[in-house]
Amino acid sequence: MGKFRILATFLCLSFFNLFSASNGRDIITPDQAMENGEALVSAGGTFKLGFFSPSGSTNRYLGIWYNNIPMQTVVWVANRNSPVTNFPAVLNLTADGNLALHDNTSNVIWLTNTSNVSDPTVQLLDSGNLVLTDNSRRLVWQSFDYPSDTFLPGMKLGFNQHLDWHLTSWTSPSDPSPGTYSSKIYGYREIGIWNLTILKYRSGPWNGHGFNGFTDMKSAEFFSFRFFINQEEEYYTFEIINKSILSRVVLNQFGVVQRSVLLDPIHGWKLYWWFPMDQCDEYAECGAFGVCNTNDSSVCKCLRGFVPKSPEDWALRDFSDGCVRRTALHCGRGGDGFLKVTGLKLPDTSNAMVDRNMSLDDCRDRCLKNCSCMAFNSFSEDGSACLTWHGDLIDIREFTEGGQDLYVRLASSELDTIQGNSSKKKSVIFIVIPILLGFPLLVFLGLFISKKKRKEGILGDSFPPKESRGKELELPLFDMSMIKSATDDFSFNNELGKGGFGPVYKGQLRDGQEIAVKRLSKDSVQGLDEFKNEVFLIAKLQHRNLVRLLGCCIQHEERMLIYEYMPNKSLDAFIFDKTKGELLSWQKRHDIIMGIARGLLYLHQDSRLKIIHRDLKASNILLDKDMNPKISDFGTARILKGDDNQENTRRVVGTYGYMSPEYVMHGIFSVKSDVFSFGVIILEILSGMKNRMVNQAQPCVNLLGYAWRLSEDHRCSVLLDEAIKCSYPTSEVLRCLQIGLLCVQERSEDRPTMADVVVMLSNEGVALPQPKRPGFCMDGTSLERDCTSTEQHSHTVNEITDTLLVGR
Ligand SMILES: *[C@@H]1O[C@H](CO)[C@@H](O)[C@H](O)[C@H]1NC(C)=O
Ligand SMILES: *[C@@H]1O[C@H](CO)[C@@H](O)[C@H](O)[C@H]1NC(C)=O
Ligand SMILES: *[C@@H]1O[C@H](CO)[C@@H](O)[C@H](O)[C@H]1NC(C)=O
Numbered sequence: 001m002g003k004f005r006i007l008a009t010f011l012c013l014s015f016f017n018l019f020s021a022s023n024g025r026d027i028i029t030p031d032q033a034m035e036n037g038e039a040l041v042s043a044g045g046t047f048k049l050g051f052f053s054p055s056g057s058t059n060r061y062l063g064i065w066y067n068n069i070p071m072q073t074v075v076w077v078a079n080r081n082s083p084v085t086n087f088p089a090v091l092n093l094t095a096d097g098n099l100a101l102h103d104n105t106s107n108v109i110w111l112t113n114t115s116n117v118s119d120p121t122v123q124l125l126d127s128g129n130l131v132l133t134d135n136s137r138r139l140v141w142q143s144f145d146y147p148s149d150t151f152l153p154g155m156k157l158g159f160n161q162h163l164d165w166h167l168t169s170w171t172s173p174s175d176p177s178p179g180t181y182s183s184k185i186y187g188y189r190e191i192g193i194w195n196l197t198i199l200k201y202r203s204g205p206w207n208g209h210g211f212n213g214f215t216d217m218k219s220a221e222f223f224s225f226r227f228f229i230n231q232e233e234e235y236y237t238f239e240i241i242n243k244s245i246l247s248r249v250v251l252n253q254f255g256v257v258q259r260s261v262l263l264d265p266i267h268g269w270k271l272y273w274w275f276p277m278d279q280c281d282e283y284a285e286c287g288a289f290g291v292c293n294t295n296d297s298s299v300c301k302c303l304r305g306f307v308p309k310s311p312e313d314w315a316l317r318d319f320s321d322g323c324v325r326r327t328a329l330h331c332g333r334g335g336d337g338f339l340k341v342t343g344l345k346l347p348d349t350s351n352a353m354v355d356r357n358m359s360l361d362d363c364r365d366r367c368l369k370n371c372s373c374m375a376f377n378s379f380s381e382d383g384s385a386c387l388t389w390h391g392d393l394i395d396i397r398e399f400t401e402g403g404q405d406l407y408v409r410l411a412s413s414e415l416d417t418i419q420g421n422s423s424k425k426k427s428v429i430f431i432v433i434p435i436l437l438g439f440p441l442l443v444f445l446g447l448f449i450s451k452k453k454r455k456e457g458i459l460g461d462s463f464p465p466k467e468s469r470g471k472e473l474e475l476p477l478f479d480m481s482m483i484k485s486a487t488d489d490f491s492f493n494n495e496l497g498k499g500g501f502g503p504v505y506k507g508q509l510r511d512g513q514e515i516a517v518k519r520l521s522k523d524s525v526q527g528l529d530e531f532k533n534e535v536f537l538i539a540k541l542q543h544r545n546l547v548r549l550l551g552c553c554i555q556h557e558e559r560m561l562i563y564e565y566m567p568n569k570s571l572d573a574f575i576f577d578k579t580k581g582e583l584l585s586w587q588k589r590h591d592i593i594m595g596i597a598r599g600l601l602y603l604h605q606d607s608r609l610k611i612i613h614r615d616l617k618a619s620n621i622l623l624d625k626d627m628n629p630k631i632s633d634f635g636t637a638r639i640l641k642g643d644d645n646q647e648n649t650r651r652v653v654g655t656y657g658y659m660s661p662e663y664v665m666h667g668i669f670s671v672k673s674d675v676f677s678f679g680v681i682i683l684e685i686l687s688g689m690k691n692r693m694v695n696q697a698q699p700c701v702n703l704l705g706y707a708w709r710l711s712e713d714h715r716c717s718v719l720l721d722e723a724i725k726c727s728y729p730t731s732e733v734l735r736c737l738q739i740g741l742l743c744v745q746e747r748s749e750d751r752p753t754m755a756d757v758v759v760m761l762s763n764e765g766v767a768l769p770q771p772k773r774p775g776f777c778m779d780g781t782s783l784e785r786d787c788t789s790t791e792q793h794s795h796t797v798n799e800i801t802d803t804l805l806v807g808r
C-alpha cells in the first residue's frame with residue numbers, strides 16, 4: 001500500500017509537471033504554492049483541500065471536504081477564526097518549513113506554527129488527513145491533531161502529553177468559527193459534551209466494547225470501535241470495516257453528536273445514530289444519588305436506601321437537588337456494606353479512582369477502607385481495573401437492557417431492611433462484618449433470581465409513592481393573605497394581563513421570589529372543573545419548557561394558581577411587534593422553536609401521560625429572563641387515556657387560527673392537533689405575522705396559505721420577518737419553514753409527530769419530505785369561518801381574550 005501510495009504520488013506529480021494542471025495533485029512543496037481556486041485531491045480521490053464558502057456566507061475558508069459526492073460536506077477547516085476576506089489567498093510553505101495561508105496583502109492568516117522543518121512536504125491523504133513531513137518523511141504536523149467539528153475514521157479523541165484531541169462545534173452552518181459546544185475524553189475513559197464549561201451530556205465509561213451509556217454500541221459489521229490506552233496516550237477511535245461506506249461523526253451547534261453514513265452518493269448522507277436521545281441523557285437529570293428512567297412515569301427515583309432531599313421540589317418534578325441517605329454511614333466504626341445494582345449507566349467518573357490489576361474482592365476492601373468511597377465496580381477488560389467513586393454519585397440511568405453493575409455503599413442496617421423487604425424479590429447483597437483487627441470478613445448472601453425480578457427489587461423509592469398520586473395533590477397551598485400582600489391586594493398596577501378565565505397578577509413573596517398569580521374570576525366560564533384540571537395536570541409535570549406551578553390558593557369562592565414569574569411575558573409580544581422583534585435574532589428564534597418542541601414532546605410522550613394541550617398559541621408561550629420558552633395555560637389540556645390516539649369532544653375549545661381542521665370541524669383532538677398549532681407558531685415566529693392577518697390585499701388568504709403559495713413558487717424568503725433578514729443562514733431558515741409547513745398539513749396523518757419534529761430540527765442531516773397542502777389555507781375551501789369579515793378585526797383584540805368556548 002505504501003509503495004503504491006508513493007507511486008501514485010509520483011504519477012500524479014509527473015502528470016502535473018507535464019500538464020501543469022491546477023487540479024488533481026495531492027502535495028504542496030516549497031516551490032509549488034496553492035492559490036485561491038486551486039485544490040489538492042487525495043491520491044485515491046476521496047478528499048479535497050481547497051477554499052470554500054459555507055452556505056449563507058461570503059467568507060472564504062481553507063478546508064477539506066469529500067471530493068466525489070455531490071453535496072459539499074466539509075470535515076475540517078484551517079482558518080476557523082480568521083476567514084479570508086481579501087482574495088486571492090495563497091497557501092505556501094514558509095522559509096522555516098511551516099504551512100501558511102496568506103491573503104492578498106501577504107498577511108499570514110493561518111499558520112501551522114511548529115518547529116523548523118527542513119525540506120518540507122505537505123500532502124493530503126486519502127483518510128482526509130493533511131500531513132506536513134520533513135526530509136526524512138517524519139511527521140511534523142497533521143490536521144487530524146486539530147479536529148474541527150467532525151470525527152473521521154482513524155482520528156483520535158483523547159490526549160497525549162502535548163495534544164488534546166477534541167471536537168468543537170461550528171457556531172452555525174454558515175460560520176465555522178468555534179461554537180460553544182466541545183467534546184472530549186475525561187474521567188475514566190468517557191466522552192463528555194460541554195457547552196462552554198458546563199457538562200451537558202456524557203457517554204459513560206468505556207466498558208471494553210463500547211461506552212457504557214450507549215447500550216447499542218458494539219463493533220459489528222460496519223464499524224470497529226476502539227479505546228486505546230498506554231503510557232503516552234489515551235484515545236477513542238473508530239474504523240469502517242466495509243470501505244465502500246463513508247461515515248462521519250459531527251458535533252453540531254446544539255451539542256448533538258450525529259453519526260451519518262453514506263452508501264450511495266445519490267441517496268446522500270443518512271443519519272445513523274445520534275446523542276443525546278432522551279431526557280435521561282441530560283447530565284445529572286435526577287441529581288445526586290438519583291436514577292433516571294424514561295420508561296418510568298416519574299422519570300427520576302432515588303437509589304435504594306436514599307430519599308429525595310427536597311420532597312416538595314421532587315413532587316413538582318424538580319429533581320435537581322437529588323437524594324440523600326436514609327441512614328448515615330458508619331464508616332470508621334464499621335457496619336457498612338454494599339448493594340449491587342444492575343443494568344445501569346454508571347455515575348460520572350470525574351471523581352472516580354482507578355486501580356489496575358485488582359480483583360473484585362480487593363476492590364471492595366479498598367472502597368470500604370476509605371470513608372469517601374460511595375461505590376465501586378470492577379472492569380474485567382485488560383486485567384481487572386477497580387473503579388471507586390468518591391463523593392456524590394451523579395448521572396445514573398437505568399436501562400431495560402444492557403448497562404452495568406454498581407456496588408453502592410449503604411449502612412448495614414439499611415441493607416438489613418432492604419434484604420428483609422426483598423427476601424422474596426432477592427437482591428444480591430454483601431454484608432461486611434468487621435472483626436477485631438478491622439479485616440473485613442465477607443458474608444455473601446447473594447441469591448440470584450430472574451433478571452426482571454431483580455430489577456424491581458433493587459431500585460425502589462420512586463417518589464411520590466404511586467398510591468399517593470391521584471386526587472391528593474402534593475402541592476403547596478398558599479395563604480390568601482400572603483397572596484394579597486404579595487400582589488398589593490391585587491392592585492391594578494400589578495396586573496400582567498387578562499386570560500380567558502380571569503386576570504393575572506405579578507407578585508413578590510416576602511422572601512423576594514417573584515410570582516405570577518392567575519386569579520380565576522368568580523363567574524369564570526372555566527369553573528372548578530378546568531381549575532382542577534389545570535392544577536392536577538401541571539402539578540405532575542416538570543420540564544424546563546413548561547411553566548412551573550408553585551402552588552395554589554383556594555379560599556371560599558377564590559381560586560388561584562401561583563406560577564413562577566416570567567419577566568419577558570409572552571412570545572406574541574415580541575414576534576408581532578416591529579421594535580421588540582429586533583431583539584430576537586434568528587438563533588434566538590430557533591432556540592425558542594426548539595424549546596417549544598421539546599416541551600410539547602414532553603407533554604405528548606416523555607411525561608408518560610400523553611397530554612394534549614389543545615390551546616397552543618404564541619400568547620401561551622412565556623419567556624423567562626433568558627428568553628427560554630415555557631408552555632403555559634393548561635386549563636384546556638386533556639390526558640389521552642391508554643392507547644387511544646385521539647378523542648372526540650362536544651366542546652371545542654381553543655383559538656381560531658391555531659386549531660386544526662379536524663378539531664374545529666369534528667371535535668377530534670390528538671397529538672396531531674397540537675402539532676398543527678405548533679406549525680402555525682413556527683410560521684408566525686419566522687414571518688412575524690399572525691396567521692389570521694397576513695395580506696391586506698388578499699383578506700381570504702391566511703399565513704398558512706400565503707406560506708404555502710410562496711413555497712410552491714420557491715419564494716419562501718419573501719415571508720421572513722425583516723428583523724431576522726440579515727442574521728440568518730438561508731438554508732437553516734428555509735428548513736425550519738418547511739418543518740412548519742409539514743406540521744400544518746391538512747391531513748393529520750401526514751403531519752409529523754413531535755418526536756419527528758425534534759429530530760428534524762436538531763439534525764441537519766435528516767431529509768425532509770415535501771409538505772402537502774396545509775389545512776385552512778385558502779378562501780372558503782376548507783372553512784368559511786376562517787376568513788369572514790368579522791374575523792378581520794381580530795388582530796386588534798388581545799389574543800389572550802381570544803380563546804373560544806364553542807358549544808356544539
Ligand atoms: C486585495 O483585496 C482587496 C479587498 O478585497 C481589494 O480591494 C484589492 O484590490 C485586492 N488586491 C489585489 C492585488 O488583488
Ligand atoms: C508565500 O506567499 C506569500 C503571499 O503571496 C508571499 O508573500 C510569500 O513570500 C510566499 N512565501 C514563500 C516562501 O514563497
Ligand atoms: C506560534 O506559536 C508561538 C508559541 O507557541 C506563539 O507565541 C505565536 O503567537 C504563534 N504564532 C501564530 C501566528 O500563531
Ligand SMILES: *[C@@H]1O[C@H](CO)[C@@H](O)[C@H](O)[C@H]1NC(C)=O
Nearest residue numbers: 094095096097114115116117
Ligand atoms: C529556525 O530557523 C531559523 C532560521 O531559519 C533560526 O534562526 C531559528 O533559530 C530556528 N529555530 C529553531 C527552533 O531551530
Ligand SMILES: *[C@@H]1O[C@H](CO)[C@@H](O)[C@H](O)[C@H]1NC(C)=O
Nearest residue numbers: 221241242243244245263264
Ligand atoms: C460493502 O457494502 C456494499 C454496499 O452496502 C456492499 O455492496 C458490499 O457487498 C459490502 N462489502 C463487503 C465486503 O461486505
Ligand SMILES: *[C@@H]1O[C@H](CO)[C@@H](O)[C@H](O)[C@H]1NC(C)=O
Nearest residue numbers: 180195196198253254255591
Ligand atoms: C450555552 O451556554 C450559554 C451560556 O450559559 C447559553 O447562553 C447558551 O444558550 C447555551 N447554548 C445552547 C445551544 O444551549
Ligand SMILES: *[C@@H]1O[C@H](CO)[C@@H](O)[C@H](O)[C@H]1NC(C)=O
Nearest residue numbers: 356357358359362382383384
Ligand atoms: C497483577 O497481579 C498479579 C498478582 O497480584 C501479578 O502476578 C501480576 O503480575 C499483575 N499483573 C500486572 C500486569 O501488573
Ligand SMILES: *[C@@H]1O[C@H](CO)[C@@H](O)[C@H](O)[C@H]1NC(C)=O
Nearest residue numbers: 352353369370371372373390
Ligand atoms: C480516600 O479517597 C480520596 C479520594 O480518592 C483520597 O483523596 C483520600 O486520600 C483517601 N483516603 C484514604 C484514607 O485513603
Ligand SMILES: *[C@@H]1O[C@H](CO)[C@@H](O)[C@H](O)[C@H]1NC(C)=O
Nearest residue numbers: 294295296398399400401452
Ligand atoms: C418499558 O417497560 C416495559 C415494562 O417493564 C417494557 O416492556 C418495555 O420494553 C420498556 N420500554 C422501554 C423503551 O424500555
